[in-house]
Amino acid sequence: MQRILSPLAGALLAASAVLPAIAADSAGKPAEMQSETVATYTIPEANQAVGVDAKYFYAIDNRIIAKYDKATQKLVKTFERPKGGAVKHFDSASVVDGKLYVAHSNYPEWPMTSSLEIFDADTLEHLDSHSFGIQIGSLTWVDKGPDGAWYAGFANYNRVFGKSPFAYGNKYNTQVVRFDEEWRPVEAWTFPEAIVETFDDMSNSGGSWGPDGNLYISGHDEPEAYVMQLPEFGSVLEWKATVPLGSRGQGIAWDRSTDDTIYAIVRGKGDEANKVTVNRVMLDGREKKAEAGAADAPATTASTTN
Template identity: 40%
Template sequence: MVAALLLLAAAPVAGDAPSPPPSPVSLRLNAAEAHQGAASDGTYLYAIDNDRIGKYRIATGEKVAQWQGERRLYPHMNSCTVVGTELVCAASNYPAVPQTSAVEIFDTRTLKHVRSTSLGFGPGSLTVMDRHEGKWWAVFANYEGKGGEPGRDYRHTVLVRMDDQFRAEASWAFPEAVLARMAPKSCSGLSWGGDGLIYATGHDRPEVYAMKLPEAGSRLELVDTIGLATPGQAIDWDPKVKRRLWSIGRGANEVVASEIREVSALP
């Protein structure tokens, strides 16, 4: 009976089904830049917009630094993650085509932009750059309609493992059930969990998809779908508070901390 209930909990959510109930929210912080995503080092929050970043102290909500870029150089910065003393951000020319992408890196202490790595033309628009087990993990999003290229749509969204020079080593397609929930947009956020699972969000639905690398083949496996209090966009796990996931309330100018339940990675 217990096994049957676990299987039911991990069953894919149909493309037209309502989202699961939202996870509990423990904290909300106002952040004017919270339009694309959020990142955290456990002490500070980084709210991300296309061409600006705000740094906030989690304990007080106080804004301590801000960076503003030139829009023609930073048309669409989507998500960031903290690696050491650097804020590593995924950027693209969305919604322009052909799709081009770059990795933009900032000093977390000052928010000064320190370097840029152009990835040029790729298999989509770069929306995620995460760090896990000594590798970079990138998501190249594809879209149906605005921002999409002929011959590719949301079904061509791909997770790519990269070396330290951002050179592709391996790649995986997303589960069909997840793509159906993201359609006609794509993956806006992804962050490796401490449990060894991959957590991803789409562009609009208030839910996060727990996935794992497959034992064989080229498509990620969906483990569970979890409800969020915010509608998609970029996410980041808090490195100090276990199971705390940061996301943004797009339109509400706020960063939200959700307490995500433990997920069982069934064989």
């Protein structure tokens, strides 16, 4: 029997098949894409994720949003709430139609609760909040798909916190959910086991729809993103390709003022500073052409102070 796709699913499947350069090979093995890190900025607040629009990027920490000028890497505005208040754990962010949509949860508290926090991207004024309550995991990212629908990642973890003897949700329960205009869940998908294994005992941290109509997702630590498509059959997303990034997992964001650039972060370890990275992805399959010695040259780095 022929499967009848919903208009939304059909549109996404059609869009994601545009570029053969990122199609899996004949054996179904995910393709290996190319990218290059073209800039690296020292940004103290880049601890969870980064959002981006045409002129600014937005570094995200647990209770902080810091808006920076892309051209100068100068701090423009900051939104911050104190520890112990209503803001618990910001995660990934996306900018859509002048609004900054930030995933929020009570991670690592139990039971898991999540909300979507909406800000004016210009002023960082808090505009609205939508609570998902006790959900199917911790909300880690939200983005608008090429079909006009909202998609979100709900993470579960194998890490054990506090006095609980149990895993924080079990990472295999991690899902991507599509919502209607009233934020009611319409459809949901899980990840292939091979991708879940890359999460170690953590989970899916970031998600952003690319200019090719594919969903790019990231884990908690690995320096790469995974190119996903909606499946023709069943409930498991199809893993089409992997793209290396200058990152350590966490939240990612496509810069939609370009057609080839992903922003990512490097969470510092020990005395190392947090960083935002700018990564150019070779979407059309072009070989990366670097001048002699360029591979050994350091990325552009700009220090910023608050």
